[in-house]
Amino acid sequence: MGLFVLLGFFALCVIIGVPVAFALGISAMAAFWFEGLPLMIGVQRIISGINVFSLMAIPFFIFAGELMFHGGIAARLVRFASAAVGAVRGGLGIVNVFSSMLFGGISGSAVADISALGSILIPVMKEKGYDADYAVNVTVTSSIAGIIIPPSHNMIIFAIAAGGGISISKLFLAGVLPGLLMCSCLAIAAYLVAVKRGYSAEVFPGWTALGLSFIGAIPGLFTAVIIVGGVLSGIFTVTESGAFGAIYAFIVTLLVYRTLTWENFRTAVLQSVRTTAMVMILIACAGAFAYMLTFYRVPDKTATLLTTLTDNPILILLMINIVLLILGMIMDMAALILICTPIFLPVAISLGIDPLQFGMILMVNLGLGLCTPPVGSCLFVGCAVGKLPMETAVRTIWPFYLAILAALIMITFVPAVSLTLPGLLG
Amino acid sequence: NAADWRGWNIHADGYPNTTAMDKFAELLEEKTGGEISLQMFHGGTLGSQPDAIEQVRLGGLEIGNFNLGPIGPIAAEANVVSLPFIFKDVPHMFRVLEGEGGQVIAEGMAAKGLVPLAWYDAGARSFYNGAKPINTPEDVTGMKVRVMNNDLYSGMIAELGGNPSPMAFAEVYQALKTGVVDGAENNWPSYESTGHFEVAGFYSLSQHLIIPECICINADVYNGLSDEMKAAVTEAAVESADLQRELWAAREATSRKMVEEGGVVVNEIADKGPFQAAMTPVYETYLAGNPDLRPLVDLIQVTE
Amino acid sequence: MTDRPIPSGDTSLLSRMEVVLDGLAALCRLITGVALVVLTVIFGWLVFGRYVLNATPTWVEQAALLLVMTIAFLGAAVGIHENTHLSVAAFRTIAPRWMRTLFVVVTDLLLAGFGLLLLWQGTKLTMFKWGSMIPLIQLPEGLRSLPLTVGGGLILIFTLGHLMRLMAGRDPRRDTIG
Numbered sequence: 055m056g057l058f059v060l061l062g063f064f065a066l067c068v069i070i071g072v073p074v075a076f077a078l079g080i081s082a083m084a085a086f087w088f089e090g091l092p093l094m095i096g097v098q099r100i101i102s103g104i105n106v107f108s109l110m111a112i113p114f115f116i117f118a119g120e121l122m123f124h125g126g127i128a129a130r131l132v133r134f135a136s137a138a139v140g141a142v143r144g145g146l147g148i149v150n151v152f153s154s155m156l157f158g159g160i161s162g163s164a165v166a167d168i169s170a171l172g173s174i175l176i177p178v179m180k181e182k183g184y185d186a187d188y189a190v191n192v193t194v195t196s197s198i199a200g201i202i203i204p205p206s207h208n209m210i211i212f213a214i215a216a217g218g219g220i221s222i223s224k225l226f227l228a229g230v231l232p233g234l235l236m237c238s239c240l241a242i243a244a245y246l247v248a249v250k251r252g253y254s255a256e257v258f259p260g261w262t263a264l265g266l267s268f269i270g271a272i273p274g275l276f277t278a279v280i281i282v283g284g285v286l287s288g289i290f291t292v293t294e295s296g297a298f299g300a301i302y303a304f305i306v307t308l309l310v311y312r313t314l315t316w317e318n319f320r321t322a323v324l325q326s327v328r329t330t331a332m333v334m335i336l337i338a339c340a341g342a343f344a345y346m347l348t349f350y351r352v353p354d355k356t357a358t359l360l361t362t363l364t365d366n367p368i369l370i371l372l373m374i375n376i377v378l379l380i381l382g383m384i385m386d387m388a389a390l391i392l393i394c395t396p397i398f399l400p401v402a403i404s405l406g407i408d409p410l411q412f413g414m415i416l417m418v419n420l421g422l423g424l425c426t427p428p429v430g431s432c433l434f435v436g437c438a439v440g441k442l443p444m445e446t447a448v449r450t451i452w453p454f455y456l457a458i459l460a461a462l463i464m465i466t467f468v469p470a471v472s473l474t475l476p477g478l479l480g
Numbered sequence: 481n482a483a484d485w486r487g488w489n490i491h492a493d494g495y496p497n498t499t500a501m502d503k504f505a506e507l508l509e510e511k512t513g514g515e516i517s518l519q520m521f522h523g524g525t526l527g528s529q530p531d532a533i534e535q536v537r538l539g540g541l542e543i544g545n546f547n548l549g550p551i552g553p554i555a556a557e558a559n560v561v562s563l564p565f566i567f568k569d570v571p572h573m574f575r576v577l578e579g580e581g582g583q584v585i586a587e588g589m590a591a592k593g594l595v596p597l598a599w600y601d602a603g604a605r606s607f608y609n610g611a612k613p614i615n616t617p618e619d620v621t622g623m624k625v626r627v628m629n630n631d632l633y634s635g636m637i638a639e640l641g642g643n644p645s646p647m648a649f650a651e652v653y654q655a656l657k658t659g660v661v662d663g664a665e666n667n668w669p670s671y672e673s674t675g676h677f678e679v680a681g682f683y684s685l686s687q688h689l690i691i692p693e694c695i696c697i698n699a700d701v702y703n704g705l706s707d708e709m710k711a712a713v714t715e716a717a718v719e720s721a722d723l724q725r726e727l728w729a730a731r732e733a734t735s736r737k738m739v740e741e742g743g744v745v746v747n748e749i750a751d752k753g754p755f756q757a758a759m760t761p762v763y764e765t766y767l768a769g770n771p772d773l774r775p776l777v778d779l780i781q782v783t784e
Numbered sequence: 785m786t787d788r789p790i791p792s793g794d795t796s797l798l799s800r801m802e803v804v805l806d807g808l809a810a811l812c813r814l815i816t817g818v819a820l821v822v823l824t825v826i827f828g829w830l831v832f833g834r835y836v837l838n839a840t841p842t843w844v845e846q847a848a849l850l851l852v853m854t855i856a857f858l859g860a861a862v863g864i865h866e867n868t869h870l871s872v873a874a875f876r877t878i879a880p881r882w883m884r885t886l887f888v889v890v891t892d893l894l895l896a897g898f899g900l901l902l903l904w905q906g907t908k909l910t911m912f913k914w915g916s917m918i919p920l921i922q923l924p925e926g927l928r929s930l931p932l933t934v935g936g937g938l939i940l941i942f943t944l945g946h947l948m949r950l951m952a953g954r955d956p957r958r959d960t961i962g
């Protein structure tokens with residue numbers, strides 16, 4: 055009955071057009087009230103949803119992205135990128151995928167990836183004649199590479215949720231090939247959709263123009279060096295690297311490119327806080343909603359149901375995938391890792407599946423959930439950055455879902471994809 | 481059931497505390513003749529530890545398995561166990577808690593809405609880093625050490641000449657690996673299960689912090705029970721604590737064996753005297769700010 | 785919405801209210817903007833402290849969390865004023881006009897109720913937590929729930945502003961949103 059209040063209220067709110075963040079908060083509060091729980095705890099859950107240090111990287115990457123965009127770095131980066139691969143159909147789509155592979159691999163956060171790359175690439179793609187929905191879809195789906203390719207905070211959460219016994223370094227190694235596989239599938243999808251839609255390839259501008267655009271882009275490219283190099287060399291944590299990305303972008307646009315006016319700076323700051331607030335309030339309210347789902351034991355009951363249906367390993371694995379996909383659609387990733395790992399990992403191990411491989415299956419599933427309505431933080435951020443209604447984006451996202459699903463099927467049924475590297479180097 | 485309680489525990493399945501809390505739920509139902517049932521939520525799924533402490537105080541949850549560290553900012557008496565080197569070893573800690581000292585701490589917590597029913601073992605926390613064994617305070621000098629959020633812990637590192645670096649738990653592995661911090665500190669099971677031993681292979685048995693855990697109950701719920709029920713609830717908690725301490729010892733041994741097989745260099749610290757001496761300013765500052773707690777600190781120090 | 789038509793010389797209560805609300809939103813934007821810049825600067829200071837001073841400022845982490853809360857909750861309230869939050873507009877679009885109005889009114893009432901709830905319960909939580917201190921910065925724990933409390937109050941105010949404009953037939957959303 056309480057669960058009905060929670061989900062019913064949520065559906066009602068969404069239908070009449072309450073902003074999704076508030077629909078989550080309102081329905082959670084209704085369920086708190088219905089259960090006679092202190093409403094102060096509902097407020098606590100909303101606060102705690104964002105009282106998380108790792109989330110701090112989000113405003114920084116958004117800010118760095120806005121500064122790079124309004125200060126002219128982004129334009130130069132994209133001038134170079136389109137000189138280099140614009141001659142391929144859907145070139146910018148493919149650039150988008152592979153920049154996520156590099157950037158998301160470093161930031162470990164899908165949302166940060168969208169904030170940073172999305173704010174640069176989506177406007178440029180639109181400018182170059184790509185449809186907004188295509189730009190948003192490529193950005194959103196490729197961002198989940200950041201969760202799979204090491205390092206990844208979510209992998210650490212998984213290792214902790216598994217109660218020890220899983221080596222984090224092996225887990226990181228295990229993510230490399232599945233991440234590359236997923237990016238390749240997405241790049242193919244990006245190319246095929248571009249061909250289908252007839253995005254015109256640009257004329258190759260010649261080697262001199264390519265060289266000049268590269269030189270112009272070097273100070274901007276160095277932003278990536280600051281972030282990547284800073285983290286890999288151990289100078290910064292991921293969060294700090296975000297702050298330095300923003301500081302560096304500020305200095306370059308102000309002193310090197312001299313394109314940052316006070317007006318541009320002000321716009322960048324205000325746009326950043328607007329996007330940050332929208333993302334954060336959603337994560338915050340999702341915290342209260344997830345609490346009530348846990349309260350009603352939704353994940354536990356789902357698992358029980360699963361094991362009573364069949365004892366065929368392939369079917370169970372398939373069903374785990376489906377259940378994770380569905381839960382991923384309605385809940386936040388970190389909470390789900392903590393809830394689902396203790397439930398599904400023993401089931402998986404009893405079927406003879408390596409915990410490392412199971413980790414990859416979990417990450418890809420929940421990552422895909424971040425790109426789906428109704429609760430998908432990546433989709434929300436992508437739509438916010440691309441200024442596109444969610445339903446417009448979702449209408450044409452299916453080829454990219456298919457690409458991720460193809461990768462997921464291979465990761466689920468071919469253990470070698472996950473286990474080869476840890477076996478060789480671990 | 482006359483009452484359906486809900487309980488919080490941060491640990492995953494298979495962890496000593498998880499097994500012991502499940503046992504507590506079972507004993508509770510048994511000893512109260514089915515009057516009270518307890519639904520456990522493991523794995524911290526209902527929130528972080530400070531949040532869950534608040535939920536128990538507000539009455540959203542009835543039961544929690546808490547470490548006294550995060551209770552310290554709420555109940556000053558409980559913060560005393562976070563003073564570095566206050567306990568000689570784990571048995572000493574239990575002697576204090578089961579005597580007069582434990583009484584004082586329990587009363588302080590009860591005044592803030594949390595009644596401790598029984599004490600769990602969380603072992604001793606020791607330093608680890610990737611560079612060298614720590615034998616003297618000078619070995620810590622200049623080292624960036626990750627600490628939990630508590631002024632006493634950061635004060636401890638500062639007095640040893642190190643650079644205390646508070647950091648979210650999830651960031652520590654990567655930070656150790658890349659050298660953002662040089663070291664951290666934790667007990668055997670956490671050192672092993674977080675994989676930190678893979679990137680910081682020197683574990684020095686400083687045992688500087690011995691912070692117990694407890695089964696806590698919401699004070700209003702507890703005070704609303706009949707004396708008979710109170711006794712049953714406490715008895716269930718104490719029996720589960722006996723089980724937890726047994727399982728904890730086994731788990732510590734397993735974790736130690738695992739990290740040693742993983743190539744970790746473990747060293748005893750022959751003389752902890754210089755470390756303890758260096759803590760004088762930490763104690764002074766703390767007692768200057770909390771003069772009421774001096775008798776409790778004295779009491780703990782004279783407890784054999 | 786800043787582009788709503790206000791007849792010149794109109795000094796009605798409603799127009800004055802709109803000026804006040806716009807001013808309030810601008811003030812919130814200023815606060816959140818400054819918070820973002822401060823957030824970035826203190827992380828610069830953190831790294832500077834760690835490497836140059838070899839003394840990591842231990843207050844940065846907790847202070848940063850408070851700043852992000854401020855950005856989140858004040859910014860969310862401004863988002864209500866500016867109608868920038870993401871919502872599923874599909875059902876509004878296909879609904880007949882009278883139903884669309886109903887949807888908008890109910891949405892506003894729910895949001896106002898939610899704002900009021902955050903204000904009320906947030907105040908209680910802030911008072912409950914005021915006595916204990918946030919470690920390492922020694923500020924009251926209650927500060928953690930203060931941004932939400934203030935944000936709740938602002939959500940209430942901005943939503944009431946929407947409702948009043950709606951009743952005066954001057955709400956821009958009925959046709960533009962949905």
Ligand code: NA
Pocket residue numbers: 150151152153154171192193194196197
């Ligand atoms: Na991308």
Ligand code: NA
Pocket residue numbers: 382383384385422423424425426427428429430431
């Ligand atoms: Na989702």
